[in-house]
Amino acid sequence: MLAFSDLWSPVRLTLELATITTIVLLLIGTPVAWWLARSKWRWKEAVAAVLALPLVLPPTVLGFYLLLALGPYGPGGWIGSIVGLRSLAFTFEGLVIGSVVYSMPFVVQPIRNAFEAFGDRPLEVAATLRAPPWDSFWSVAVPLARPGFLTGAVLGFAHTVGEFGVVLMIGGNIPGETKVLSVAIYDYVETLQWAQAHILAAGMLAFSFIVILSVMVLEKRLGRAGE
């Protein structure tokens, strides 16, 4: 009754989703965070607010808009048609897009804070030493902001693992493709298969605890090392 593959498939899928989402978020989130930290533009906080919306919006709102956006009448259908898909909903790629939107603030915010924390001074010094902006970004800003990157990556990963409402609304519950951990747990609970639900839920609990603990410890350590 307790088939290992049934339990492992959603776990593996979730880890894949979280890993890819985190990588995409670091690639997109870093320039965004940099811009938010350095720009003098008057309306930049409005942009920051838009990016932070997933923090407060219920997943049903996000999921609903994503379902429309990924569908044949939205941009997702247009992108999908390039590769012969009618809609990006019910696909792993669709879940990645949803997760990137949903977990964005958890990655951007810590990195932005880290960029802001060291102020203008180190970059000015780098500039007087004739370091080109690109070089000073990589050899000054990024190392100084390392705690922010770590926190952002860990939180983005963890938040994607814990995602439920959005996946439920755009996933379609397809085993091996969109049936992630949280949805599998929900299904087990709903069908009264509590043994399986317990295994996955307890694993999730332990994972979340470790993540939060390690973020706290990391922040302390790195904070001290930076002093």
Add this chain to the structure above:
Amino acid sequence: MHPRRRSRPTGPIAAWLAVTLALACDASSAWAGEARLAVAANFTEAAKEIADLFEQTTGHRAVFSFGSTGLLYTQITQQAPFEAFLAADRERPRKAVDEGFAVADSLFTYATGKLVLFSKDTARVTGPNALKEAGFAKIAIANPLTAPYGAAAVEAMKALGVYDVLQPKIVQGTNIAQTYQFVETGNAEVGFVALSQVVRHEEGSRWLVPEDLYSPIAQDAVLLKQGEDSEAALAFMAFLRGPEAHAVKEKYGYGAGE
């Protein structure tokens, strides 16, 4: 320092609590003829219309809490203040009886759901052949393990001999509302939805699945122990079986039940 600090706010808070409690008691006594009902979300529209007729006919009011059957059932086990339970399946009302939350002889089928094959494309669904044509990528059904409409959809596909072919194309909604969403947004070209979801509008194309292709989707109602002595709740349960209520059920795409 401490005792003084603590004692000061209790005066106003106690007064505020007293007023709130008094208002709350007053409000509940003012609605003596009020039935508090837990109703499965799929029956929302019909229930509201039945409630209007109920109020006109009997003078009692019906107050609804809509939700998924599973959620409502869980709330009932946690002493939620409902007097009757209109579920979307047969199991949960039965369970409520077995576990002592409901009155056994009040159990009856108040509506039966009807399954429809639906598409947003006006020409796609003309009959069962729509399932045999290969021209679609996804077919949406409700989760057959948890939702009666999902189980019925699987039965119907098996009866038509298309289940094995269609299986890779199936996407599941958690419930029938989400399944409808998948089809309505065009993310799935076709889907098995409830007649009650599409009966009120004309768009798209549909095929009413013959009822001999799936086991009846019975929705049962039961009087809860807390409603045993409530005149309004008893009146509502009786009204739900009457001809006025039946007409509303038909209008919203349900069979009249028992």
